[in-house]
Amino acid sequence: MSKKVLLIAGDGIGPEISVEAKRVLDIINQQFDLGIEYDEALLGGAAIDATGVPLPDETLAKAKACDAILFGAIGGPKWDNIDRDIRPEKGLLGLRSGLELFGNLRPAILYPQLADASSLKPEVVSGLDILIVRELTGGIYFGEPRGIRTLENGEREGYNTYKYNETEIRRIAKVAFEAAKKRGGKLCSVDKANVLEATVLWREIVQDMAKDYPEVELSHMYVDNAAMQLVRAPKQFDVIVTGNLFGDILSDAAAMLTGSIGMLPSASLDKNGRGMYEPCHGSAPDIAGQGKANPLAMVLSAAMMLRYSLNATAAADAIEVAVGKVLDQGYRTPDIHTEGMKLVSTSEMGDALVAALTE
Numbered sequence: 001m002s003k004k005v006l007l008i009a010g011d012g013i014g015p016e017i018s019v020e021a022k023r024v025l026d027i028i029n030q031q032f033d034l035g036i037e038y039d040e041a042l043l044g045g046a047a048i049d050a051t052g053v054p055l056p057d058e059t060l061a062k063a064k065a066c067d068a069i070l071f072g073a074i075g076g077p078k079w080d081n082i083d084r085d086i087r088p089e090k091g092l093l094g095l096r097s098g099l100e101l102f103g104n105l106r107p108a109i110l111y112p113q114l115a116d117a118s119s120l121k122p123e124v125v126s127g128l129d130i131l132i133v134r135e136l137t138g139g140i141y142f143g144e145p146r147g148i149r150t151l152e153n154g155e156r157e158g159y160n161t162y163k164y165n166e167t168e169i170r171r172i173a174k175v176a177f178e179a180a181k182k183r184g185g186k187l188c189s190v191d192k193a194n195v196l197e198a199t200v201l202w203r204e205i206v207q208d209m210a211k212d213y214p215e216v217e218l219s220h221m222y223v224d225n226a227a228m229q230l231v232r233a234p235k236q237f238d239v240i241v242t243g244n245l246f247g248d249i250l251s252d253a254a255a256m257l258t259g260s261i262g263m264l265p266s267a268s269l270d271k272n273g274r275g276m277y278e279p280c281h282g283s284a285p286d287i288a289g290q291g292k293a294n295p296l297a298m299v300l301s302a303a304m305m306l307r308y309s310l311n312a313t314a315a316a317d318a319i320e321v322a323v324g325k326v327l328d329q330g331y332r333t334p335d336i337h338t339e340g341m342k343l344v345s346t347s348e349m350g351d352a353l354v355a356a357l358t359e
């Protein structure tokens with residue numbers, strides 16, 4: 001059965017890293033007989049230049065028609081001074097909401113070869129491999145009512161609403177349980193059920209769903225403790241599931257335990273498991289066009305795509321093993337380079353991956 005992948009290269013380093021991710025995918029596609037077919041679309045600055053808008057109708061239509069989207073990055077100073085409504089970032093937000101991508105998966109993986117890039121002691125983080133599942137389209141970032149109002153005494157008050165309904169909780173919990181099943185079998189649900197009623201319901205529903213996943217070991221943790229534990233002993237976690245606000249903060253903290261933004265992939269999923277896969281970093285205009293970009297975050301995003309949307313776990317494993325291999329061999333783009341290692345360009349890193357996959 002053929003699978004349709006929409007490639008959106010984007011701006012800045014996006015096109016450079018996309019080329020390398022596609023080279024890797026092409027090999028994997030053949031080796032595992034995946035039947036992947038590609039389509040391409042414009043988004044962000046490139047779309048503004050070509051069509052005048054950051055999210056052309058054609059791009060949204062193609063995104064809705066494919067099985068998964070592999071995306072580079074968008075944005076850059078070239079488009080900084082245009083109207084807020086047609087900035088590149090609007091294109092990305094429009095795509096996320098247009099596709100209802102509520103399930104945000106952010107792994108924090110520390111490759112042992114890069115252990116000295118972390119701000120924590122090597123023994124605390126080496127081998128770290130955790131996944132944060134963040135709810136992305138609900139919670140306090142979207143809850144109504146919200147605003148700034150003037151009280152009777154004339155004082156102003158800012159307010160937002162933290163709420164999740166059962167459907168929203170169930171669908172994100174399902175993403176997390178499924179992910180835990182495919183990984184280490186442990187799920188920690190993070191809430192603030194001692195204070196916030198909305199998260200009392202969250203805890204109750206997640207607990208209730210656990211009976212459908214006997215193979216997953218579920219625990220619950222308050223968010224303040226989770227923040228502490230992430231820094232104290234991050235390897236105790238496998239999968240963490242949490243709401244939009246807590247997930248925003250915890251996933252950034254967890255990402256930085258690994259020290260290098262050029263290594264971090266992400267996924268955003270809809271209720272059918274279709275998703276958009278992209279590196280956590282942006283378009284890096286400061287190094288665009290210089291062959292300095294690390295393509296591994298995008299390559300690892302492609303691996304996530306195989307795992308979570310295309311049901312090709314062995315193919316995903318093969319990419320991740322190849323990444324480990326090129327790091328073992330000492331290949332380093334400038335962002336992860338340390339003394340004694342082989343300094344390579346974006347395309348040379350791609351060459352090394354191709355060699356690792358084919359030898």
Ligand code: NAI
Pocket residue numbers: 013072073074075076077089092261262278280281282283284285286287292293294295297335
């Ligand atoms: P950035 O992530 O693009 O860059 C931050 C720093 O990390 C820069 O020094 C950059 O050179 C470096 N870096 C990023 N990716 C790298 C890679 N693969 N290899 C080596 N070094 C890498 O974030 P910044 O500078 O805040 O934003 C630049 C542009 O990207 C802005 O227009 C911003 O709006 C956009 N952006 C887009 C995102 C997306 O497309 N999802 C996400 C974040 C920012």
Ligand code: MG
Pocket residue numbers: 248249252
């Ligand atoms: Mg954030």
